[in-house]
Amino acid sequence: MGDVTHQISERIPIRLVVNGVSHTLDLVPWTTLLDALRDHLALSGTKKGCDHGQCGACTVLVDGRRVNSCLTLAVMKDGAEITTIEGLATDGALHPLQQAFIDHDAFQCGYCTPGQICSAAGLLVEGRARDADEIRELMSGNLCRCGAYPNIVAAIQQAMGQP
Amino acid sequence: MNAYVGTPTSRVDGRAKVTGAAKYAGEFPADKLLHGFVVEATIPCGRIARLDTSEALQVEGVLDVLTHANRPPLADKVEPWKDEVAPEKGSPFRPLYDDTIKFNSQPIALVVAEDWETAKFAATLVRVEYEQRGFATDLEGERSNAAEKDKPHKPRGDAAAALAGADVRHEADYVIPTEHHNPMELYATTAVWESNGKLTIYDKTQGVQNVHKFLCGVFDKKPDDIRVVSPYVGGAFGSGLRPQYQVVLATLGALALKRSVRVVLTRQQMYGLGYRPMTIERVALGAKSDGTLDAVTHEAIAVTSRYEDFARNDTGWAEQLYKSPNSRFSHKLVHLDVSTPSDMRAPGAASGVCALECAMDELAVALKLDPVELRLKCYSDRDQSENLPYTSKQLRECYARGADAFGWSRRNPAPRSMRDGKDLVGWGMATGVWEALQMPVAVRIALTSNGHAEVSCAASDIGTGTYTIVAQVAADALGLPIENISVRLADSSLPQAPVEGGSWMAASSAHAVLAAAEEVRKELLRLAGKMPGSPLADTELADTVLKDGSIAGASDNSRAVSIADAMRHGGIERIEKEKLNQFEEDKKHARNTHSAVFAEVKVDEELGVIRVTRVVSAVAAGRILNTKTGRSQIMGSVVWGIGMALHEETVMDHRFGRIMNANIAEYHIPVNADVYDIDVIFVDEPDDRINKLGIKGLGEIGIVGVPAAIANAVYHATGKRIRRFPITLDKLLD
Numbered sequence: 010m011g012d013v014t015h016q017i018s019e020r021i022p023i024r025l026v027v028n029g030v031s032h033t034l035d036l037v038p039w040t041t042l043l044d045a046l047r048d049h050l051a052l053s054g055t056k057k058g059c060d061h062g063q064c065g066a067c068t069v070l071v072d073g074r075r076v077n078s079c080l081t082l083a084v085m086k087d088g089a090e091i092t093t094i095e096g097l098a099t100d101g102a103l104h105p106l107q108q109a110f111i112d113h114d115a116f117q118c119g120y121c122t123p124g125q126i127c128s129a130a131g132l133l134v135e136g137r138a139r140d141a142d143e144i145r146e147l148m149s150g151n152l153c154r155c156g157a158y159p160n161i162v163a164a165i166q167q168a169m170g171q172p
Numbered sequence: 173m174n175a176y177v178g179t180p181t182s183r184v185d186g187r188a189k190v191t192g193a194a195k196y197a198g199e200f201p202a203d204k205l206l207h208g209f210v211v212e213a214t215i216p217c218g219r220i221a222r223l224d225t226s227e228a229l230q231v232e233g234v235l236d237v238l239t240h241a242n243r244p245p246l247a248d249k250v251e252p253w254k255d256e257v258a259p260e261k262g263s264p265f266r267p268l269y270d271d272t273i274k275f276n277s278q279p280i281a282l283v284v285a286e287d288w289e290t291a292k293f294a295a296t297l298v299r300v301e302y303e304q305r306g307f308a309t310d311l312e313g314e315r316s317n318a319a320e321k322d323k324p325h326k327p328r329g330d331a332a333a334a335l336a337g338a339d340v341r342h343e344a345d346y347v348i349p350t351e352h353h354n355p356m357e358l359y360a361t362t363a364v365w366e367s368n369g370k371l372t373i374y375d376k377t378q379g380v381q382n383v384h385k386f387l388c389g390v391f392d393k394k395p396d397d398i399r400v401v402s403p404y405v406g407g408a409f410g411s412g413l414r415p416q417y418q419v420v421l422a423t424l425g426a427l428a429l430k431r432s433v434r435v436v437l438t439r440q441q442m443y444g445l446g447y448r449p450m451t452i453e454r455v456a457l458g459a460k461s462d463g464t465l466d467a468v469t470h471e472a473i474a475v476t477s478r479y480e481d482f483a484r485n486d487t488g489w490a491e492q493l494y495k496s497p498n499s500r501f502s503h504k505l506v507h508l509d510v511s512t513p514s515d516m517r518a519p520g521a522a523s524g525v526c527a528l529e530c531a532m533d534e535l536a537v538a539l540k541l542d543p544v545e546l547r548l549k550c551y552s553d554r555d556q557s558e559n560l561p562y563t564s565k566q567l568r569e570c571y572a573r574g575a576d577a578f579g580w581s582r583r584n585p586a587p588r589s590m591r592d593g594k595d596l597v598g599w600g601m602a603t604g605v606w607e608a609l610q611m612p613v614a615v616r617i618a619l620t621s622n623g624h625a626e627v628s629c630a631a632s633d634i635g636t637g638t639y640t641i642v643a644q645v646a647a648d649a650l651g652l653p654i655e656n657i658s659v660r661l662a663d664s665s666l667p668q669a670p671v672e673g674g675s676w677m678a679a680s681s682a683h684a685v686l687a688a689a690e691e692v693r694k695e696l697l698r699l700a701g702k703m704p705g706s707p708l709a710d711t712e713l714a715d716t717v718l719k720d721g722s723i724a725g726a727s728d729n730s731r732a733v734s735i736a737d738a739m740r741h742g743g744i745e746r747i748e749k750e751k752l753n754q755f756e757e758d759k760k761h762a763r764n765t766h767s768a769v770f771a772e773v774k775v776d777e778e779l780g781v782i783r784v785t786r787v788v789s790a791v792a793a794g795r796i797l798n799t800k801t802g803r804s805q806i807m808g809s810v811v812w813g814i815g816m817a818l819h820e821e822t823v824m825d826h827r828f829g830r831i832m833n834a835n836i837a838e839y840h841i842p843v844n845a846d847v848y849d850i851d852v853i854f855v856d857e858p859d860d861r862i863n864k865l866g867i868k869g870l871g872e873i874g875i876v877g878v879p880a881a882i883a884n885a886v887y888h889a890t891g892k893r894i895r896r897f898p899i900t901l902d903k904l905l906d
Contacts, residue, residue: 039289048288053199054192056406058356059439063837066356094192103190111186114804118635119189120356120406126190149843152836154356154407155635156811158847160804 023087027052028096038084042076043067045083046093054094054123058152065151068124068131069093075131077150094123097130106130109164117155125151129165141166176644176654177865180800184659185404185639194404197376198360202432205362206235208425209291210418210441211281211298213273216829217307217509220271220280224299228283233290235429237298238282240268244427245392246420252389256382257413257515257671261321262480265511266390267417268424273302274479275511276830277444282421284433307509309829311450311475312347318473318504321481325488328556329498331456334467338458342535346455346527347896350475350822351448353516354836357406359445360436361422371426373400375419378412379671381630384664386415387423398423400664405634409812410515411446412634413671443834446514447822449475451486453527457535458498463549465496472524476505477512484515486524489605491557492764493528493567494550509829515673517812518872521606522879526816526897529602529880534893543601543884544571544580544768555762563761564859564866566792567603570768573853574601574790578770587891595774598889604767604877608794608868609676614667615684616750617646617692621739623721625650627688628660631669631681636871637801638677644798645682645865649689651718667750675765675869678797682865684753689718691749696723699742700733707731755863763862765793765873769813771881775889780901783848784814784882790853794868799854806852806874813878815842817886818898 020035027050034049043060046052046069055078058066062080069078070092097104106126109115116122128151138144144162153161166172188194213220225237246269247253253264267279281298285291308314335341362374371393377383380400387398405412418435425433451474458467472486487501516522536546551568554561575581583599584590590597618626627646633639639659647654660666669681690713697716700708700723708716708723708731717726724732739745772786787810796802819840823832833839859866879897886904887893894903 037289051201053195057358059836061835063835098191107190110190111182114800116189117804117808118405118407119194120196122189123192145845149845152841152843154354154841156808157804158844159807159850
């Protein structure tokens with residue numbers, strides 16, 4: 010190891026369309042999508058809770074699908090459309106899930122919340138969850154240490170138009 | 173005058189949190205920001221023989237590697253390192269202080285680089301050689317070395333004799349494992365090097381003023397040189413009560429390089445810090461055949477580090493819950509080669525009451541008594557430790573309301589008697605208890621003539637809802653719509669507040685708001701009274717209220733002057749008042765919150781899988797300021813109780829003195845699919861003695877008793893009594 014010179018690998022140019030805005034970035038290849046958003050695009054709404062795909066706090070929508078941005082290298086998503094929590098409200102009007110999370114007090118500290126909401130937005134598009142049990146199961150990749158789970162389920166049901 | 177207090181007001185910081193606008197400690201931007209990555213020790217005890225940073229320093233983008241050998245000065249006396257939550261006895265850990273290794277994963281170097289990826293990579297190139305010494309990390313193996321450190325709790329009567337002569341006796345060890353807080357936000361600090369050489373420290377903490385004083389002492393700075401800010405905290409649960417080492421390292425980095433430095437720990441590194449200490453809880457109960465208690469003894473044996481005596485009140489809760497003429501309590505410590513434990517939600521009580529309430533259930537089985545009936549037979553209207561009455565205690569009502577909502581009367585007492593398909597069904601219950609504490613807090617209110625007010629205080633909101641309750645109380649006290657109130661918190665330059673912990677912040681901050689609002693009202697009355705033909709001339713302060721943007725007669729609201737008019741006539745645009753509220757000491761009453769917890773479990777008989785399908789928690793905690801956020805707080809605490817009962821355990825490999833599951837996949841916390849119906853009942857508990865508003869606090873009470881209620885339900889379902897937590901399915905299949 011002693012004679013090895015450590016050099017940071019070459020930067021790779023990529024383009025990400027984040028919340029409708031196109032960005033060109035030069036990134037070292039191991040930069041995760043999460044760090045690209047937080048450190049390079051100053052979009053700190055997407056949270057880092059474990060960096061290992063274990064907690065879901067970093068969930069964003071990539072081309073409409075929910076993914077753990079900490080397990081996704083940014084260079085793999087060259088040209089992709091990314092939606093983060095900052096892109097859900099339109100012209101200041103909250104997304105129905107955002108409003109439902111406030112109405113049902115579906116968070117306390119708020120740190121897992123952007124991931125929960127993005128994950129729920131992905132869930133609604135998937136159309137797989139029909140009742141509370143299925144919501145619970147399909148939202149279990151998003152940890153909430155404050156334990157707001159029953160309120161999260163209620164908020165998602167409200168956004169789904171369920172009583 | 174309560175338009176907001178007592179209502180289900182939505183969080184005032186809700187919009188910031190659901191839009192991603194809320195900024196946490198590791199997210200504040202700074203010019204030319206550097207990133208630090210921590211290198212940790214890989215042995216539990218010894219010293220650093222050689223530490224070679226040359227290879228790491230060769231990496232392009234690395235600016236420095238700070239170690240004990242090259243760091244800027246740190247205080248060399250013990251006192252500055254003792255923050256306001258530090259144990260009385262001992263000498264706190266000092267990161268990068270010298271070559272001594274006191275625990276595995278101790279920070280030994282900080283790599284500082286232009287970006288995080290580079291720092292993280294270069295950290296792998298720091299070469300360390302150690303001189304390892306013998307060590308011990310196993311509490312059960314070292315049990316014989318347990319020793320009482322503080323003066324033992326005063327015994328009553330002769331517990332040993334009473335136990336020996338009891339009609340029915342139950343005695344057992346209950347083992348609570350080490351647990352880690354695991355807030356969702358990583359421990360983080362951004363130390364911003366300001367152009368004038370001062371530091372603004374964005375830190376993940378439950379007490380900005382605690383961290384401020386600590387940093388000033390450790391780095392020999394004047395109060396004005398450092399400001400600590402923490403507007404949003406991504407969960408803490410006690411982990412942010414004491415200054416964490418990353419705040420020292422980020423500050424060291426900024427001072428060494430005269431640039432802004434951010435240090436964010438990894439999830440794994442967070443396991444190197446505070447935790448709920450493993451305890452062995454030995455409880456003995458002696459009863460007459462009619463179910464009245466004759467004797468209670470409770471001994472806790474707990475882990476602490478070699479360098480600090482951390483001890484909390486695990487034992488002694490029986491003094492408050494159950495009448496018994498004889499009792500003895502003791503708390504013993506075992507010093508191990510680990511970091512110092514810390515407060516974790518309901519410290520002491522969560523573990524100790526878990527053991528006590530499991531033991532009560534076992535006693536009820538032995539006596540062939542219903543568990544609720546046993547508790548009612550032993551019910552104590554006084555705190556027996558000091559023989560004091562309570563300011564209020566509606567625990568009986570908790571049992572009644574909780575049992576009714578749960579359907580407890582339909583319980584078949586025989587274990588394994590209830591089924592749902594192939595699942596065994598179990599119903600268990602337990603009691604919860606916590607203290608109702610209150611602390612001095614100061615609040616500043618700046619009221620402007622347009623009827624807007626800024627309310628500010630150094631207190632933190634760690635997700636508990638402090639922003640919201642402060643806004644509610646201020647809106648009511650100032651007679652303004654809540655939209656007109658802006659709340660500023662968690663800045664060390666704001667008026668005095670202690671760390672947010674112990675469930676004391678709601679009562680403490682609310683009464684400080686009232687006190688400051690009274691000063692504002694006094695000033696408005698002075699201005700209004702001087703107006704020509706004032707309807708409030710010669711009115712006493714006590715006869716006034718603030719209502720609908722006016723100061724008005726308390727009994728006759730029509731005698732009113734608007735805030736705008738009063739200020740215009742006084743020739744001012746704003747009134748700014750700050751007031752420190754201190755509570756009167758009352759040594760004649762005990763102050764506590766209580767709960768009755770009822771749990772249903774369903775256990776797959778073949779696989780041992782346990783689900784907690786229903787929990788009813790009936791809580792008596794005085795006046796509830798906000799029924800929406802209050803309910804959430806109890807619900808979240810119940811989820812913590814589910815984790816404590818079934819999931820959470822930090823596992824140590826004692827051959828290496830190293831934690832094996834230092835991540836959030838193998839350290840299990842409840843996920844959404846683990847949590848079903850949680851019914852929170854707030855029992856009416858008027859209390860005009862404890863404080864003006866009758867507030868007791870909700871942060872801890874919700875978890876206490878929950879693990880025991882679940883464990884008792886598992887026994888009822890399966891006939892198996894698991895006394896070693898968590899109750900994982902392997903223990904049922906044995």
